[in-house]
Amino acid sequence: MIRTLLLDLDGTLVNTVPDLTAALNRLMWSRELAGFTQPETASMVGDGVARLVERAFVARARRPDPGAVSDFSADYGAHAAVESRPYPGVIAGLRVLIEEGWRLGVCTNKPEAAARSLLTGLGLDSCFGAIGGGDSFPVRKPDPRHLLATLEAVGGCHQRAVMGGDHANDVAAASGAGLPCIFAAWGYGPPEMAQGAAAVAQDFTELMAIARRLLG
Numbered sequence: 001m002i003r004t005l006l007l008d009l010d011g012t013l014v015n016t017v018p019d020l021t022a023a024l025n026r027l028m029w030s031r032e033l034a035g036f037t038q039p040e041t042a043s044m045v046g047d048g049v050a051r052l053v054e055r056a057f058v059a060r061a062r063r064p065d066p067g068a069v070s071d072f073s074a075d076y077g078a079h080a081a082v083e084s085r086p087y088p089g090v091i092a093g094l095r096v097l098i099e100e101g102w103r104l105g106v107c108t109n110k111p112e113a114a115a116r117s118l119l120t121g122l123g124l125d126s127c128f129g130a131i132g133g134g135d136s137f138p139v140r141k142p143d144p145r146h147l148l149a150t151l152e153a154v155g156g157c158h159q160r161a162v163m164g165g166d167h168a169n170d171v172a173a174a175s176g177a178g179l180p181c182i183f184a185a186w187g188y189g190p191p192e193m194a195q196g197a198a199a200v201a202q203d204f205t206e207l208m209a210i211a212r213r214l215l216g
Contacts, residue, residue: 002103003215004156006147006179008165009108009115010045011187013090014122017042018083023076024056027068033060042188046167048109048134049073077114081121087186089204094127097208105154107147109134109169130154141169144176151177162211164201168193180214182207 010016017038025035036044036056044055050069057064097104105128108115112133119125132150134140141147151161163174166187171194174181180198184207185191194200198214201207 001157001160002101002155003211004103004105004151004154004161005097005211006105006107006150006154006156006161006163008163008167008170008184008187009106009110009118011042011166011189012087012164012170012184013106013124014084014086014118016080016084016118017045017188019080020045020052020076022082023072023079024052026075027053027072028056028060030071031062031065031068033057033062045188046109046169048140049076049111049114073111073114077117080114080118084118084122086122086124087204091124093204093208094124098127103154103156104128105130105132105150105156107132107141107150107163107165107170107173109140112136128154141167142172142176144173144178147173147177147179151179160215162198162214164207164211166193168195171196182210182214 007013021038021041028035044052053064053069053072115131115133130153137149139145162180164182166184166189171181175196183194183197183200185200185202199210201210
C-alpha cells in the first residue's frame with residue numbers, strides 16, 4: 001500500500017516568518033501602530049490569518065478594523081515568497097520521498113491561495129498531490145476532519161499515513177484522526193506542544209526517517 005506523508009507548511013516545510021512579519025508590520029504601520037519582531041510574529045502563527053491579525057491588534061490594545069484581514073491577505077499573498085525559504089533538507093528530502101513512491105500533501109491553516117502562491121514561488125508546488133488550506137474545507141486544524149479531507153484529496157490510505165507539524169494543532173488533529181504525528185522541533189511551536197506526538201524530529205531528514213519507521 002502506498003505511504004502518505006501530510007505536512008504542515010509554516011514552521012515545518014518553510015520558514016515563512018520573515019514575509020509574515022513584513023506584511024504584518026506594513027498593516028500595523030498603516031494603522032499607525034507599532035510593528036513586531038520576527039520572534040513575536042512566530043509566537044502568533046498557527047491558527048490562520050484572521051487569528052494572526054487579531055492577535056497582533058490585541059497586542060496593541062486594539063481590535064482589528066473590518067478591512068484588516070483582507071488588507072493583510074492581499075499584501076501577504078503578493079509577497080509570500082520574498083524572504084521565505086524551505087528549511088534545510090526539505091527540497092532534497094521531498095524529492096527522495098517522491099522517488100520512493102510516497103504521496104505528499106500539505107495540510108495548513110494558511111488560506112489555500114496563499115499556500116499555493118508560496119509553494120509555487122519556491123518551486124515546491126509540483127511535489128504535492130493536494131493542498132488542504134485553512135479555507136479549503138468547512139473545518140481546519142485542530143479538527144481532525146481537515147487532515148482526513150486532505151488525505152482523501154491526495155489519494156492516501158488512513159492505515160498508511162503520517163502527519164508532520166510544529167504546532168499543537170497538528171498533534172491534536174492527527175490524534176483525532178487516528179494518525180501518528182511527528183513533531184517538527186525546528187519550527188515555531190515550543191517543546192511542550194509536542195505532547196501527544198508519536199515522535200519528535202530535530203530536522204527534516206530525521207522526520208523522514210521516523211515516518212519510514214512508523215509505517216514500516
